[in-house]
Amino acid sequence: MTSYTWHYDNIPSSWEPVLERLKKFETLAQQISKAKKEQKTDLSETLKTFYTHHDALMTDTRARLRHAPTHYDDEATLDAAFVEAVWLSIEHYPALVHHPEIENLDTAGSKIFTLFTPDAPATPGKRESLKTQLQRAFDLDSETVDKLNRQLSIRTSPLQHRHQIMESLETRFNLVSDNPQLDADILQLFRSLYPGAPFVAGEVKLVKTSSALYFCLPTEPQEKAQASNISADERSKAHKTSQRPTAYYEKFLRKIWEVEPFAHFPVFGTFNAENLDLTFRQKIAADTELSLELVTSTLTRMVGVLPLAELDKYLIHDTWGHQWQESLLDFEEPYTALTLFKRPLSLTETASVFGEQTSFADTFIKTKAGTIALDSEKLQQFIDAELYERAIIAFTPILAEMLADVVEYKFLELYPEREHLLPSSSLLKAFPSKLDLTLVDLRTCFVHASEVFQNWVTSESTQQQLHKEICEKLDIPDKATKHKELSHVLSAAVELCKAQLLSFYQPEWTWETVKIGEDGALKLNAFSFAALNFLRIHTALIQTYEDLSQIDVPYGFKDILVLAMGTFFERQPQENIWRLDSFLMEAFLPRWEKLAATDSSI
Structure with missing residues (x-):
């Protein structure tokens, strides 16, 4: 049993x-979702169930x-994770919300934007x-605090870069509430970012x-307003919008609402600053x-x-729920890695799990006699390792999404009367x-993780490209008999991969009872184990x-x-994706109690 499947x-x-x-539970949720889509009215009993x-x-x-066993790091490591989180919440998170x-600017008329606040104490003295309370609770000396500040300053540099770029944009486009020409300046900014945008001043709203x-x-395209019930300014705007080419306007809207779920996290659109005017980006870089390069990647x-x-409906979740995951943590890195999952399998593919590397190339060998062979055990190990690595990503x-949901829930607890605004x-x-x-x-996760092998x-x-790569790597002569031999080997590899995917990596509920010593245990497929973990x-x-x-x-x-x-x-x-439950109940909670019980007075 390989190390990366021990937990199954x-x-x-x-x-x-x-x-x-x-x-x-999943079946009931699916039934209710289907019934809602079909607009079945009486779901009271099903919901009660x-x-x-x-x-x-x-x-x-x-x-x-x-009664579950825990697999913990040492207490110092757990202390460090807790201390870093508290320090981030005091020193850096507030500047994400209010700098x-x-x-902070809202011309779109949000009913909730200005209400969101960080949990950190509002005044410098209380922070x-x-x-002080944290330092006493966890015995942090000045040297440790200095080191922590240096580490977190580096870790949160993406937030500092965002602030610098935003200050440049705010100055260049006068993005402040007392600007009498704010609508026009917002449109100018929008056209700088989306050249050729078919809008007029006042149509593009901004939350900054x-x-x-x-x-x-x-x-979707807005219908023409009726002249009888709109103001003169609105009639003027309606006249201008009626002059624009309808087909281009509709095409622009369709394009801008295309979703890119991973590449530009924590935003989910297709905007890419690499496509912007070079002079525009150079000015921001100079400011x-x-x-x-950093301006371009950050602006994206x-x-x-x-x-x-x-x-x-989306503002709290997307703005305050996800932004910190990139600015204060590094969630964008696995999101970016997900964009590469569609690439076809190559012989150069390697997997790294718990520091142990496996290589796809090592599964195909040429014997001393010159025959081509498949190392089935190594192939199975590679498939397991590659799928494990991809699944964690x-x-x-x-x-x-779970963490963003907590942020949204925090807001709704404070403002339950606004619940209807966040369906x-x-x-x-x-x-x-x-x-x-x-x-x-x-x-969906299992579809992404196994996509490379499903494609193979x-x-x-x-399959033809892999055939070519293996020929080059093993220096196989360009002879029909050798190509036929390799084709048989590759066919065997494909069948082994199919069997492994079918038996262990389908997104379906599968488990069986096995004997371990004198006790019975469960052997779960990957999906069932992951579902149980979540x-x-x-x-x-x-x-x-x-x-x-x-x-x-x-x-x-x-x-x-x-x-x-x-x-x-x-x-x-x-490792820690499987330990989060224990971390919450047995590491975070007692440390919070310890912090709460510590006197901060001098």
């Missing part, structure tokens, strides 16, 4: 009833988590008091934070004293679009974690959130909670 076949058999409940089932699932999972020298620009636009991740009519967006497709809106959406995302077993062109995280997150809410402190825990989860995960993603 040692699950205590006591978890089987939970797996059955989890499978039923769903929520009862979710409660029972949580109860069963909680009971087993209390003292960059104005310093919390730092200290680190991101969200242009708010219609999602900021940043390199042209700063510019997004939101639907004007449903602005508030593909899990990152799932975790990113959710989740049935678990009353919870900080949305397991129903997580399971949907998980199925179905694509003739990929159930554990879901349960631990909700339980920890409830426990933290009972601790009376003069500052909030939500920002620190998501920052700590992200920080812990990033330290060792391939």
Whole structure:
């Protein structure tokens, strides 16, 4: 058994009833989703069953988590993750939400934008008091604090770069609320970023934070306003818009609403600053004293679009939910890696799991006798390792969405009267974690992770290219008999890959009971194990959130909670994705209690 699959076949058999409940939970969620799409009206009994089932699932999972073994790093490592999260929440996260020298601007009329606040104490004195409390609780001397500040300054440099670029744009385009020509200047900025944009002043709305620009636009062509019930200014604008070519306008809107789910995280549009006028980018580079390459890559991740009519539906989640994941952490790196998953399999492909490397090329060998052979064991090891590595990368967006959901839930707790402005497709809106959406995302994750191998077993062109690469690597003579021999070897490799995908990596519920010593255990396929893991995280997150809410402190825990989860995960993603439940309940919670119990007074 290879090291990277150890966790799939040692699950205590006591978890089987939970797996059955989890499978039923997904089925119920799918049935309700389908019924809603078909506009079936009476779902009350089905919904009641769903929520009862979710409660029972949580109860069963909680009971087993209390007795589950933990696989922890040393206490110092856990302390460091917690301390970093608290420090980020005090020193850096507030500047993401409200920067003292960059104005947050909203011309789109959001009803919630100005309401969002960080959890950190509002005054410098209280923030310093919390730092003192943290230093005392975890015995941080001045040298440790200095080192921490240096490390986090480097880690949060993307946020500083965003601030520098935003200050340049704010100055160049006068993006401030008291600008009497603000609509015209916003349009000028928009046309600088989207040359040829077929809009007139006042049509393009803007939500600007200290680190991101969200242009708010219609999602489809607007009908001509009736002259009888609009003002003179509106009639003038309507006249101008009626002069633009309809086909081009519709094409522009379709293009701008295309989605790029990974490449430009934390925004999800197709805007790419590499396509901008060079002089425009050079001016920003001169203003900021940043390199042209850095300006280009940063600006690409700063510019997004939101639907004007449903602005508030997405604003909290996209702006405050995701931006910090790139500015204060490094979630953009696995997101970028996901864009490469569509590349066909090459002989140069290697996988690195827990520091151990496996190579696809090593699976094909030429014997001393000159025959071509397949090392089936090495091929299976490579497939397992490559899929494990890709799955962990593909899990990152799932975790990113879970953390953004917590941020959105934090807002709704503070402003429950605004709930109607943030509709959710989740049935678990009353919870900080949305397991129903997580399971949907998980199925997509397995499609992405296995795509390279699915392509190999179905694509003739990929198989032909690999044939060519193997010939070159093994120096195989260009003879018909040798090509036929290699074709047989490659066919065997394809069949082995098919079998491995079918038996272990399908996004379906599969498990069986196995014997380990005198005890029974469960052997899960990859999807079932991952689903069980995210159930554990879901349960631990909700339980920890409830426990933290009972601790009376003069500052909030939500920002620190998501920052700590992200920080812990990033330290060792391939290991820590399976430890997040334990981290929450057995590492974060007691450390929060320790911090809360520490006196900050001098």
